[in-house]
Amino acid sequence: MSAQRTPVPGGSGWLARWGVGLALAGLVLLAAVLVPGFFTRGNLTTVLLHVSVNGILAVGMTFVIVTAGIDLSVGSIVGLAGVLVAAVVTNAGLLSAVGVAGAAAVAVAVGIAVGAGVGVVNGTAVAWLRVNPFMVTLATMTMARGAARLFTGGVPIGFPAPGAPAFDLQVAGLDALHAIGGGRIPVPGLPRGFPVPALVMLLLVAGGGLVLARTRFGRHVYAVGGNEEASRLAGVPVRRVKLGVYAISGACAGLASVLLVGQLRSGGPDAGLLYELNAIAAAVIGGASLFGGLGTASGALVGALLIGVLNNSLDLLGVQAFWQEISKGAIILAAVLFDVWTKRGSDEAVG
Amino acid sequence: MTEAPLLELRGVTRRYPGVTALDRVDLSVRAGEVHALVGENGAGKSTLLRVMAGAISPDAGELRLDGRAVAFAGPRDALARGITVIYQELTLVPQLPVAENVFLGIEPVRGGLVDRARLRTATARALAELGLEVDPSLPVARLSVARRQMVEMARALVRNARVLALDEPTATLTPHETARLFACVERLRSAGVGIVFVSHRLEEVRRLADRVTVLRDGAMVWTGPAAEKDDAALVRAMVGRDVEYPRRPAARPPEEPPALEVRELSREPAFRGVSLRLRRGEIVGLAGLVGAGRTELARVLAGAERAGAGTMTLAGAPYRPRSPREAIRRGVVYFPEDRQRAGLVPRLTVGENVTLSALDRFTRLGLVRRPAERRAAGAAVRDADVRPPDLGREARTLSGGNQQKVVVARGLLARARVLLFDEPTRGVDIGAKAELHRQIRALADEGRAVLVISSELPELLALADRLVVLREGQVTGALEGEAMTPERVMGLAVAG
Numbered sequence: 001m002s003a004q005r006t007p008v009p010g011g012s013g014w015l016a017r018w019g020v021g022l023a024l025a026g027l028v029l030l031a032a033v034l035v036p037g038f039f040t041r042g043n044l045t046t047v048l049l050h051v052s053v054n055g056i057l058a059v060g061m062t063f064v065i066v067t068a069g070i071d072l073s074v075g076s077i078v079g080l081a082g083v084l085v086a087a088v089v090t091n092a093g094l095l096s097a098v099g100v101a102g103a104a105a106v107a108v109a110v111g112i113a114v115g116a117g118v119g120v121v122n123g124t125a126v127a128w129l130r131v132n133p134f135m136v137t138l139a140t141m142t143m144a145r146g147a148a149r150l151f152t153g154g155v156p157i158g159f160p161a162p163g164a165p166a167f168d169l170q171v172a173g174l175d176a177l178h179a180i181g182g183g184r185i186p187v188p189g190l191p192r193g194f195p196v197p198a199l200v201m202l203l204l205v206a207g208g209g210l211v212l213a214r215t216r217f218g219r220h221v222y223a224v225g226g227n228e229e230a231s232r233l234a235g236v237p238v239r240r241v242k243l244g245v246y247a248i249s250g251a252c253a254g255l256a257s258v259l260l261v262g263q264l265r266s267g268g269p270d271a272g273l274l275y276e277l278n279a280i281a282a283a284v285i286g287g288a289s290l291f292g293g294l295g296t297a298s299g300a301l302v303g304a305l306l307i308g309v310l311n312n313s314l315d316l317l318g319v320q321a322f323w324q325e326i327s328k329g330a331i332i333l334a335a336v337l338f339d340v341w342t343k344r345g346s347d348e349a350v351g
Numbered sequence: 352m353t354e355a356p357l358l359e360l361r362g363v364t365r366r367y368p369g370v371t372a373l374d375r376v377d378l379s380v381r382a383g384e385v386h387a388l389v390g391e392n393g394a395g396k397s398t399l400l401r402v403m404a405g406a407i408s409p410d411a412g413e414l415r416l417d418g419r420a421v422a423f424a425g426p427r428d429a430l431a432r433g434i435t436v437i438y439q440e441l442t443l444v445p446q447l448p449v450a451e452n453v454f455l456g457i458e459p460v461r462g463g464l465v466d467r468a469r470l471r472t473a474t475a476r477a478l479a480e481l482g483l484e485v486d487p488s489l490p491v492a493r494l495s496v497a498r499r500q501m502v503e504m505a506r507a508l509v510r511n512a513r514v515l516a517l518d519e520p521t522a523t524l525t526p527h528e529t530a531r532l533f534a535c536v537e538r539l540r541s542a543g544v545g546i547v548f549v550s551h552r553l554e555e556v557r558r559l560a561d562r563v564t565v566l567r568d569g570a571m572v573w574t575g576p577a578a579e580k581d582d583a584a585l586v587r588a589m590v591g592r593d594v595e596y597p598r599r600p601a602a603r604p605p606e607e608p609p610a611l612e613v614r615e616l617s618r619e620p621a622f623r624g625v626s627l628r629l630r631r632g633e634i635v636g637l638a639g640l641v642g643a644g645r646t647e648l649a650r651v652l653a654g655a656e657r658a659g660a661g662t663m664t665l666a667g668a669p670y671r672p673r674s675p676r677e678a679i680r681r682g683v684v685y686f687p688e689d690r691q692r693a694g695l696v697p698r699l700t701v702g703e704n705v706t707l708s709a710l711d712r713f714t715r716l717g718l719v720r721r722p723a724e725r726r727a728a729g730a731a732v733r734d735a736d737v738r739p740p741d742l743g744r745e746a747r748t749l750s751g752g753n754q755q756k757v758v759v760a761r762g763l764l765a766r767a768r769v770l771l772f773d774e775p776t777r778g779v780d781i782g783a784k785a786e787l788h789r790q791i792r793a794l795a796d797e798g799r800a801v802l803v804i805s806s807e808l809p810e811l812l813a814l815a816d817r818l819v820v821l822r823e824g825q826v827t828g829a830l831e832g833e834a835m836t837p838e839r840v841m842g843l844a845v846a847g
Contacts, residue, residue, distance in 0.1 A: 214721075216714040219699075223707055226696035233655055233693055234707045234761060235679035293698045 015342055020287055020299060020335070024306050031313040038316055041190055048198035051308035053078075053256045055201040057279035058286070058300035059208040060252030063245040065283050066212070067225040068292025069133040071246060073122060074279055076144035077115045077253035078260060078272025083148050085111040085258055086157040086267025089173040092166035100169070104176035108258050115254020116247050118144055123246030127239035141276065148269040158266025174265045181262020197259040201301070204252070208297035221245060225292030281328070282307060285335040306331060355418055356381050357545045358403070358434065358514045362412035365398055372398040374570040375412065380514050380545035385536065387560035387577065388549045390589055393777075393806060395569040396549050397438075400516050403547070404436035405429030433513035437503045439522060445492035450474035452491050453506045477505040480542075481535045497528035501535055508539070515539060516547035521555060522642045533559060551640045553582050553845055565589055583838065586845070590808055590837035607631065608667040610800035611652065611683065611769045616661030621647035622824035625661070629769060629800035634791065636815030637804045639844050644824040645804045646688060649771045652802070653685030654678030665769070679708050682768035686758050688777060688804075694758045695746045702728040702742030704757050708765035727764060735760035736786060752776075752783025759790060770794060773804045788814055808837050820844055 032039035057074050064071045088094060089107040098106065118140055125136040160170040180200075184193030212218040220241045223231040232238045253272075261267045286303030288295025307328055314324050356379035365373040373395050380386050388396050401407045402414070405423030413420050416432060423429040429436075443452045450467075451458075453474045459466040474487040483501045491499060500520055507515050517536070521529045536559060540546055550556055556563060556577065564574040565588040573580070573588045580588070609628040617623040622644030629635055637645045650656045652663070654672030663670040665681055672678035675685065687693035695704055705728045706713060713724040725742060732740045735756040737749070746757060755775060762770060772791065776784040791814060795801045805811045811818060818830045820843040828843040 214719055215717045216710045216719055217717060219703060219707070219710060219719060222699060223696045223703075226698045227692070229693045230687075230696055231707070233653070233675045233685060233687055235674075235676040235765070236707065237674075237676055293696070 017287075019338060019342065020285060020302050020306070024302050024309070027306060027309050027313075031309060035313045035316050038313055042192060043312070043316070045190060045192070045195060045198065047305070047308050047312045048201070049195040050312065051304045052195070052197035052201040053260055054275065054278045054282055054307070055301050055304040056204055056252050056256045056259070057275055058282035058304045059201075059204050059297050060249035061276075061279040061283045062208070062286070062288050062295045062297060062300040063212070063221060064133070064249045065225075065280070065288040065290060066221050066292060066295040067242055067245050068228070068290070069126060069242065069245065070137065070280065070290070071119075071122065071249045072134065072137040072276045073118060073141040073144055074249060074253040074256075075272040075275035075277075076141045076148070077118050077250055078257045078275055079269055080118070080144040080148040080151075081111045081114040081254040081257035082261045082267035082271045083152050083157050083269055084114055084267070085177070085261045086174075087151075089177050089261070090157065090160065090170040091173075092169055095166065095169045095173050100172045100176045103173050104180075107173075107177060107261075108180070111258040111261075112251050112254040115257065116251040119247040119250020119253075120243065122250065123243035126246060127242035145269075152267075152269045154269060156266045156268035158261075158264070158268075177258070177262035178265055179262070181259045181264070183262075197263065200255070200259060204255070205297050205301045208300075212297055217241070217244060222293060225294075227293075278304075278307065281332050284339070285331060287339075289339065303335075356415075357417065359415040359418075360399070360402070360412065361415065363399070363402055363409045363414070364411040365402060365407065365409050370569075372569050373402070373409070374568075376566065376569070376571045377574070378547075378564055378571070380547055382513070382543045382545050383540055384561040385540055385546045385548050385559045387556040387563045388547055388566065389551070389553075389556060389563060389585065390566035391806065391808065394566040394589075396566055397518060398569075399566070400436050400438070400518050400547070400549065403429070403434060403514070403516055405434070406436075430510060433511060434516075435507035435510065435512040435514070436516040436518065437500065437507070437520065438518050439520075441496075441499050441503055443491045443499055443502060446490055448488045448490055449478075449485055449494070449502055449505075450487035452502055453477060453487075453509055455506070457510065473509060474505065477508045480508060481505055481538060482531075483535070495528070497524050497532060500524075500532060504535055504539070507544075512544060514545045514547070516549070518549045519551065520548075521550060521552065529555070551845055553585060556585070557582075567591065582846070586838055586841045590841055608664075610666055611670070612664045613652070614662045616648070616651065616658055616663065618647060618651055618656060618659045620824070622821065625821070625824075625826055627819050627826070627829075629802055631768075631798050631800050632795055633816045634795045634801040634803055634814055636811035636818040637802060637821065638808070638811055638818050638840050639821035641806060642823075643821040643844070645821055646773055648821070649685055649773050649802065649804060652678075652769075653683055653771055655685060679765050679767075682766060683771070684708070684762040684765055684767035684769070685771045686755075686762060686773060686775060688773040690751070690754045690758060695754055697747030698745055700742060701732065701737065701744050701746055701749070701757055704746045705731050705742075705760045705764060708761050728760075731760040731764045732757075734763065735790065750783070752779040752787065755779060755783075755787060756790075759787075763794075767799065769800045769802075771802045771804075774806065775803065776805070776807070776810060784810075808840055811840070812837065 037043055061071055061074065085107045088110050089103055094106065095103045122137050122140055125131045126133045159174065160167050164170065180196055183196040185196060185199065186193045212221060220236050223236050224238050224241045228238060260271055282303035283295060283300045284290065285306055286299030288299065310327055310331065311324050314327065358380045360376060360378040362375045362377065363373055364375055376399060378399065390396055402409050405426045405428050444455065450470045454470055459469045471487050478485055481501055481504055485494065485498060491502060520532055524532060536546060548559055560577040562575065563577045565572050565585065567589060609630050611629040614626050616625045625648060639645050647656065651658045654675045654677055670681065702725065706724050710719065713720050713727065728742050732742065737753050737756045737760060746754060749757065775791065776787050779787065791801060791803065803811065803814055812835055818835050818840060819826055820828045820840060822844055830839060
């Protein structure tokens, strides 16, 4: 039914809906004209590759934000799940027992499961113990980071030392994971192929969009975020919905860690530092409201792309990285102001 | 009685879309008197206080202070001119100490810093004047509601308030606390403060008031010395409008086990020892004042709160819902009073709101089957007569009456067998009201059991086959047929 939503009469619903997409289109157009080397097939796929981890995190984050929650732990989950993924895929015993492909599959499963596990802890504390999501996920963020450093002793797990007894096997394991995280699918017309992480991200956006827009669970997510008490009285299983969104967010972070480890052939305990903030930024730029009830998976993608295109353009122009931070902050501010502005417009239409 | 009034309201009128909340109301407050303002829920008492407080301005009429016409720029202006209104929702900052709360916004300053010594001594003096022994450095959060009210009164005192209005201050107090509050009020009266006292409880009016003004449907129906009318006459004045709705014929005789039966149900502190029966095809009205425990009772029946003690049976089977979800599965649906807060999801569409309770039926493998959903929602919206019958419209854009119809449509789609309506027509315009009444009646006639909570007596009298009256959390009576008169209901509701 959401497909044929009637626009609010006299409101700026149209602008609220398509504004960010238009902003992205405008930015791409601007970059295509002004930035040499931007509008090439190779560079555009590079942008998609660079955006993929944040895009995946942002899709998960959107689920949480739509319920009026927040998940600060995703960056630390990338770190913790990443070191475990790297440890699994370089585990000589496992590699010889189940083979290289088997170990890679186990590593993928472990990464996603660890992420989902932390998410379940978050969701349980938020839904059943009624602790504020900001504080719960701040705590698990700190603990997960600590656990990652504890597990590795503070140094990355990855490429084996030369002369290690299972050197070849471990490298083969890392290579198998690299096929996912750094792999490219040959596509006619793209000399270097299409990056696998970007494909994973696009599939996840499509899947997340389907879940949010078309499933009962997705409807419940919007309902809980739009009015928790009304949803509870209407029979929505509010606590299960909350548990679900944090588990999804955690699982997305776990998946992102697999891609990151594959890409780098290494799992560092400090990987994913501050990624949660980029994911929140992408979700909010993409139209998710921190007050809940609003947000889409495709919006999260657009938000991540907006940040990615901007960074890429400034890179190509040789602008200092510090300026990228300043401009990213400005975009966040602009997105939030835009949000306030369009909401005010539509609220007046109600009165 | 010839003394000039401190504050005088003349012909004050205030309209809201679809409602005239105040219709040419006169009210005068003299120094050193307690003027009681009484009336049913929704009679316009709170609106009148808000006009006095400068929180809203009247559409017509004037306010005169010391005989001169004034227009308040806002609550701050009214406060500065010596008019303080204490609302039911107190306006203290719980974390701050008593003294800081008393002087909030008018802190004495010395050399750029708050003069804490003066703050404490002046607060202590004000508290002593009220006969309240409280350490001024104690955070307000540690005080009882009764003491917090007195802190608000101390606040009025240090601001040299000349007129003090109290909005149902005793609604949540124990008898002992009420006595202390009255002592405070009497001290202020003898200090020459003009006091407006809003209450439902006639015995309080008897104890305190020098004069009484009765409001009904936003209009002043009587004003005069308290001694001039006895209790029965006051009740008559409060409810005395003609019954606007046709009376129902008597209900059909019950033969099967009740659809929902409640025995000795308690949930402290809201209500205790409540027993009642809902039968198929019958509408039971739950009468009582705001705060009598009606909503809390309905929420327990609907699984939104847990019962403390007592038993419930649903069509003969044990019933103890742990969540609204479970209650809805068993066919018990609650329609909350506050639709904006508890009824609708404003940013979901009408269709999505309507199917929210019954989504399981339109879901296969987790995916919502939208054609089936749309068909069912469309039928429910047509049955409930939602206007416009547009499923794609966001629910927040509908009028109050249509929002209520959306909530009703949701309950119907969930195949409710026991329906609990909490103030179903509050904030609804007259036309939609009649339509909702017709629908509620039709729901009962189709064999459902209906409970209606309403603060509007004529509505209950017209709609209900039987009435159960709650007062302060206990059933004070059940009325049926000819016994259902406004006077008897109000009598049970205010005096037990």
